[in-house]
Amino acid sequence: MNKKETMINIETLNDNFEKDNILKIKGNKYLFRGRNLSKKEWFLETNTFSSFSKEKIRSRYIDNIHPVYQKMIFMENVNYSTMIALIFPAIFFSFVSFLIILFLSLINKFNFSYSEIINLKYYFVFLLLLLVGFSFVLFFKYLLGYKMYVSKKHGRISFNHLNKEKHQGMINCFDEYINNYKNDVFLTKEGNIGIRYITMFDLFDYYQMLANKRVMKYLLNKPIKSYKGVLNKINTHLEDYKEGKYFRLAIVNNENIMIGSIGVSKLGLTNEQCEIVYGLSEKYWYQGYTVQAVKAFISFLLEKGYKKIIATHVDKNVNSGKVLLKSGFILKKDLNRIMRYKNKNYNLIGYEYKE
Structure with missing residues (x-):
C-alpha cells in the first residue's frame, strides 16, 4: 500500500x-x-x-x-x-x-x-x-x-x-x-474583545478550539485532531478573505490571543441577509466574551450593508440562546429548522437581530 x-x-x-x-x-x-x-x-x-x-x-x-x-x-x-x-x-x-x-x-x-x-x-x-x-x-x-x-x-x-x-x-x-x-489590525472591537482575520500565527490557539469535542459538539462538526488539518482550514480562510468573504474570523482578547471564531454561514447567504455562526474555546466559556464578540460582529455586518441578520443554535445549547438574547436578537419561530448530522436530526432554534 x-x-x-x-x-x-x-x-x-x-x-x-x-x-x-x-x-x-x-x-x-x-x-x-x-x-x-x-x-x-x-x-x-x-x-x-x-x-x-x-x-x-x-x-x-x-x-x-x-x-x-x-x-x-x-x-x-x-x-x-x-x-x-x-x-x-x-x-x-x-x-x-x-x-x-x-x-x-x-x-x-x-x-x-x-x-x-x-x-x-x-x-x-x-x-x-x-x-x-x-x-x-x-x-x-x-x-x-x-x-x-x-x-x-x-x-x-x-x-x-x-x-x-x-x-x-x-x-x-x-x-x-x-x-x-500576529496581525493586530482589528476589523471591529467591543469591550475587551477584538475581531480580526485568522492567520497562521493562530494555529495553536485555533487547534485548541477545533480539537475540543465539547466545543465542536454544538457546532455540528467533527473535531480536527491534527495541526495539518487546522493548517488546511486556515489556508481556506485566507483564500476566502481574498474574495471578501468572512466565513470565519478570529475572536481575540486584549493580548491578541485567539479565543474563538465568528463568521457568516454559507447557508442562505445573500448581499442583504446572513446567518452568524460562532464558537469559543472551552476555557473562555461563561466569561461574557461571546456576547461582546457577537455585538462587535453585528456592528461590522451592519457597516457592510446587511439588512437582515439571523442566527440559530442547537436546542440543547441553552447558553447560546442566552448569548443571542443579550446581543439584541429575538426569537423567530419561522426560522426554526431541523438539521441532519451524522444520521441524527438536530432541532435548531431561530433568532433575528433587531436594532
Whole structure:
C-alpha cells in the first residue's frame, strides 16, 4: 500500500509549493532540498537552535522557518524524544527486572545448591537492584514532568533533559515570539474583545478550539485532531478573505490571543441577509466574551450593508440562546429548522437581530 505524500511550505505554511522551502513527508521520511531524512534527522535539522529567545528563534541549519512550524516540530520532537529516551528505557528496564525476578524464583523453587548458581544468584540480585533503581528514576522523572528533545551539540546527537519549568519556559518563549508577528489590525472591537482575520500565527490557539469535542459538539462538526488539518482550514480562510468573504474570523482578547471564531454561514447567504455562526474555546466559556464578540460582529455586518441578520443554535445549547438574547436578537419561530448530522436530526432554534 502506497503511503500518502504531504507537502508543507515551512516558510509560509500556505499552498505555494514553488519555492525552495518545500518539505515533502511520506511515512517517516522527510524530503527537503534534495535530502532524504528520517524523523530524528529532521528534528536535528530544525531544532538545533543558533539563537532562542522571545525576540529571535533561529535554527542553525535551516533558515526562514515559519515560527509556528518551528514550534509545531519542536512539540513533535519533545513527544518523540521523551518516548524514545525516557519512557521506553523505563519500560525495558522494568521488563528485564521482571525476567530476573522470574529467574530467581525458579532458582529458589528447585533449591539449587551449586556454588556457581549461588554466585550467579547474587550477581542477578545486584543487577535487579540496579535495573529497578534505573526504572524508578526514569518513571519518577516522567511523573515530575520531565521531557526530552533531540538536537546536535558539537556535531553529535544530544538528548536534552527539560524539567517541567524549563519545558514550559521554552513553550512560553515560542508563544511570545509568535505573538510578535500576529496581525493586530482589528476589523471591529467591543469591550475587551477584538475581531480580526485568522492567520497562521493562530494555529495553536485555533487547534485548541477545533480539537475540543465539547466545543465542536454544538457546532455540528467533527473535531480536527491534527495541526495539518487546522493548517488546511486556515489556508481556506485566507483564500476566502481574498474574495471578501468572512466565513470565519478570529475572536481575540486584549493580548491578541485567539479565543474563538465568528463568521457568516454559507447557508442562505445573500448581499442583504446572513446567518452568524460562532464558537469559543472551552476555557473562555461563561466569561461574557461571546456576547461582546457577537455585538462587535453585528456592528461590522451592519457597516457592510446587511439588512437582515439571523442566527440559530442547537436546542440543547441553552447558553447560546442566552448569548443571542443579550446581543439584541429575538426569537423567530419561522426560522426554526431541523438539521441532519451524522444520521441524527438536530432541532435548531431561530433568532433575528433587531436594532
